[in-house]
Amino acid sequence: MSAETTGAPTSVSGFDRHRLRDIATGSVTSIAVTLVAVIVVGLSWIGPNFLSASNVTIIGSFVAVPMLIAAFASFALLAGVVDLSIGSMVGFSSCMTAALVTAGRPMWGAALATLAACLAFGAVNGIAVVIFGADTIAATLGMLVALRGVCYLLAQPSGSLAAFDADFYAFTNMTIGPLPVLFVIALVLIAIAAIIVTRTRLGRHVQAVGGDDRAATRAGISVTRVRFGALLLSALGAGVGGILYVGQLGSASNLTGTGLEFQVYAAMMIGGYSIMRGGVGNPIGAALGLLVVAGTSNILDVQAISPYFTNIIVGLLLLAAVLLDRLRGGDAYE
């Protein structure tokens, strides 16, 4: 877990030295080391089957949708506006898509209408948080509960909606070699997000807004626009995730996505993000964090150990990660 264990090769000459040190002590490195540790534990405990094609497929399809959601949500965290409503947004998206398909609409039409609705709810988050200045956690917590209520309303009376579309099911369950297509798409999106964050002006603006919004304002960046956009993006990502769940499962339930917000954000915090301050974190760290959690729960699954141990490990990792973040220079709470 500790970043120091990677041993920065300080003998490298020239301008690269500081950069290497930053990489060696950075959040992505410590989470990468953690992932290696998980893989080593998996291989030594379960054996070579841990990395067998079928197990990789299982882990990949399990983690694909959360990773895709994380790629979108990462911008909101970076901009300093955590969006807790994504869990219910995923559920709402699943239920609305399934309800429309059940009502005889074509899959693509249902998906488009759902995405529009998700963006509308994202805009409500944006209006409350950015325009009115509501506390982000409290406001999006309200949206989390309200949208879960909408899930219940959409899925009544039975609590679940069947929406099987053969083509969509085939697509969402397709694999390239051992890797599910959705997992590959999620990886591509993470890569795109990482490039935007580290290599483009837009990414620097988002980081600046999250790091210090007043300084960003003075630098001529529209804090309002960046944060509003980030909240829309996170709603959109959750919407896409919910639709893909309908494809994967062939149905939606009023419980779809329950607790997903905590799983995704816990994994992202383990990967170096902070839900309390913006400007820190890298989408690659988020992806690695999700793989650490997915790998851990897979190991416990295969060994038939109670899944509750996963939550205990995730909770401890979360506390360790925020402690590490503080030691790395994060805000200390007193």
Next chain:
Amino acid sequence: MTDVASSSGAMEGGRGHFLANLPSGWGTVASVAGAWIVLIIASGLHRADFLSHQTLLAITFTMAIVGVLAVAQALIGISGGILDLSQPTALVLSASVVAWLLERGVPLPVVIVAGILVGAAWGLLNALIIVFGKLNPIIVTLGTNFIGQAVMFLVFQTAQAPINSDLVAFGRGYFLGLPNIWWPMAILVLLVGYFLPRTRYGLRAIAVGGNRLAAQARGISLKKTRFIVFSASGAVVGLAAILFASSNGPFSPTAGSTFQLPVIASVILAGVSLSGGRGSIWMILLSVAFLSTVPTSLVFFGLSSNWQAVFQGAILVVAVAIDGWRARRTLR
């Protein structure tokens, strides 16, 4: 109830510099009371039988546990601890200890003390991690809630206070036409609301929440205050757990999570700032009464209970939006 809350606003507005940054308490009181009265009148006009003793019982029954938990949450908020997201775990943990002890024939007074102590110990545990790790309370309590619920599931799937115990008899009883469990809540709100701005530790908690650097400069120990506030808040959750065990059937380790949102919403509606330093405990009586009326009203309007979450969530979004707007205007 409105009178109590209004006088609290007036009282605190007039107090010394510690409370000088309180918002106009009257505005909060008037808007929540107004919304509540509109809700009652609308429901009463729609269905005259809404205005019945049965409705009053339903509302006060809902108020009891939410109200006690809201006091605990408000203590955290006022002292600058932001939010305690591990309340659901503390509630069920204490309640299950209470149930376990009662099953073994331990006398009720001992059980009550034990329940409160378990809650306080949980709060202390959170405070230890927060203070020594210098970590944000929201994340710490998010983590301990995660861990706590998982550990509880490893130990038990459901728990329940023995049906023939004195505690359950108390939980089902009535006093002066209101549920027994309502009274401890009301007394707690009145006592905490009275003593918080009048005692040394209360004033310290408010000072730390208002401006921790200024409080530190005045010689107030931040660490000590955090330990005291989190333990006290935990003890209050322990009290809620006793009421919970007395009035509920079998409960699972996740049973506490249904209270999370109404509690946070009522604390914010009561005008407690999540950034600390301001808030009236007495206002909680009003905000909890308002939020507890919503589910009953929905039933009378013929809406399914599924609408409850939609309304509660929407009320929270609107409340924090107004809170944010007000805070922004004060800054200007």
